[in-house]
Amino acid sequence: MTDEGAGATVRAQHVDGRLRDDRDFRLYWLARIVSLTGSLITVVAMPVLVYTLTGSAALTALTATLDALPYLLIGLFAGALSDRWNRQRVMVAADLVNVVVIGSVPVAHFLGVLTVPHVLAAGFVAQCLFTFFDGANFGALPVLVGRERVGDANAAIWGVGGVLDLVVPAGVGLALAVVHPSTLLAVDALTFLGSALLVRSIRRALSSTRDHRDPLRPRVVLRDVREGVRFLWSHDGVRSQTVVGMLQSTGGAGFVALFVPWADQVLHIGTSGWRFGLVFAVWGVGGVLASALVSPLTRRYSVAMVTLGAIPVSAAAGIATALVTDWVLASIGMVVWGIAYQLVLITSLTYRMQVTPEHLLGRVNTAGRMLSWGLGWTLGSVAGGALAAATSVHVAMVSLVSVGVLAAVFAWWSPLRQIAAHPRVVNGTPA
Structure with a gap:
């Protein structure tokens, strides 16, 4: 049986019924939620840790750079290899190694030998491993639930993820008032272990049958x-969504890279406590609302149309948020921005999963992530740190999020307009 035939058989067996009744999807969903909880703790704690140790906005911004740099360096190879290997094994192995990598930070702090290079190296290596996990994960979900249910599956995952975006950073902000940030990374290490055990418990195949006769050589x-890469760049919709994602990520990275010093120096709420946690967390409100809107919007409109509607709102809300100096107004702006920003993110990911052949899912999606997130996020975070050092945190923040305007202009001049006007149906879903 061919790869596509095997994949079709797997999908046909599990395309009907509610996702909540699907045991294997529940395990997959829970694994992603457990892992995301730990990642959110680290997203808040690691830059605070570096800022606490150094007081440097540029070094703090470097933590965001190291989040995306591995995708830029090895994303294409991770995706290609994950299409050849057993996806479930790749995901479990990446999680287990990250238990050791992230866990080394609190251990070093306990022993009194923690250094900034250690923290940055742990962040970099952890993201290298996650790049392989993500490559396998991109291909696993459509095989697990069927392409017809990918949109609903992504909405379910991102919906709870939005709730976690709201709750976890707020809790971390409160915890940082009494707990050293390195200690909180121990929780992230434990969540990697939990994710590995849950993914390992999935019974259904996450890969179609492979029939690779070529030996695994560099060429x-x-x-x-x-x-x-050829498929990504030759497909008008995937290419356009990728460029939009790259430009939007550039602005988003600048914001995230400078968030800690921005909260301290511009909003004057410090780097711990309930106000810091709340401002960090309100992005999750937007995520919850975006996830709730994805399914009804994509049933009524094409994915391309939803992207075109959301991207100008994302650009305007991002600039408005960066301009204010009051933490309450900043929180309101982040809710609106979060809705639009994450609508673009979810629809772009769903579109790639819908139109990409199964045997190419890992490499096409990691190629897209490499460009939209790896390249865009790296550029934005590096530029944010450099601009903050040359000017001020506030000027750098406003400058970087303004790149969202370019994303909106490009989207409306790209093939997405024609695709939105004449959507193509893929397995019953308007693409």
Whole structure:
């Protein structure tokens, strides 16, 4: 049986019924939620840890750079390899190694030998491992639930993720008032272990049957990479969504990279306590609302139309948020921005999963993530740190989020307009 035939068989067996009644999807969903909880703790705690140790806005911004840099460096190869390997094993192995990598930070702090290079190196290595996990994860979900249910599955995952975005950072902000940030990373290490055990418990295959007769050699991997990049760049919709994502990520990265010094120096709420946690958390309100809107919007409109409607709102809300100096107004702006920003993110991811052949899912999606997140996030975070050092945190923040305007202009001049006007149906879903 061919890869596509095997994939079709798997999907046909599990395409009907509610996702909540699907045991394997529940395990997959719970694994992602457990892992996301730990990641959110680290997203808040790690830059605070670096800022506490150094007081440097540039070094703090570097933590955001290291989040995305691995995707830029190895994303294409991770995606190509994950299309060849057993996706479930890749995800479990990446989680287990990250238990040690992230866990090394609180251990070093306990022993009194923690250094800033150690923290930055742990963040970088953890994201390298996550790049392989993500490559496998991108291909696993459509095989697990079927392409017809990918939109609903993404909405379910991002919906609870939005709730966590709201609750976890607020809790971390309160915890930082009494607990050293390195100690909180121990919780993230435990969540990697929980995720590995849950993914390992999934019974259904996360990969179609593979029939690779070519030995795994560098030239073969490079050929696989080229095949994925060729599909991405030749497909008008996937290419356009990727460029929009890259530009939006550039602005988003600048904001995240400078958030801690921005909260301290511009909003004057410090780097711990309930106000800091609340401002960090309100993005989650937007995530919850965006996830709730995805399914009804994509049933009524094409994915491309939803992107075109959300991206100008994202640009305007991002600039408005960066301009204010009052923490209450900033919180309101982040809610609106979060809705629009994450609508673009979820619809872009769903679109790629819908239109990409199963045997290319890992490499096409990691190629898209490499450009939209790896390149965009790296550029935005590096530029944010450099601008903050040359001017001020506030000027750098406003400058970076203004890149969202370019994303909106590009989207409305790209093939997405024609795709939105004449959507193509993929497995019963308007693409």
